[in-house]
Amino acid sequence: GVLISDHNxxxxxxxxxxxxxxxxxxxxxxxNPDKIISSDIAKKIYLGENFKL
Structure with missing residues (x-):
């Protein structure tokens, strides 16, 4: 495995x-990425409400 710490x-x-x-x-x-993208808490705190991949 690989650990990536990134803001991109x-x-x-x-x-x-x-x-x-x-x-x-x-x-x-x-x-997984789909779970992260659809997470209300991740959107609220980190991604932003309008985040799209």
Missing amino acids: VRETLGVCDNAYIMSQGKVIESG
């Missing part, structure tokens, strides 16, 4: 099998 979410989610979204030192969401 579109590019990163396009090449990974699983992702973790962290906020204030805690994992707030984890899963």
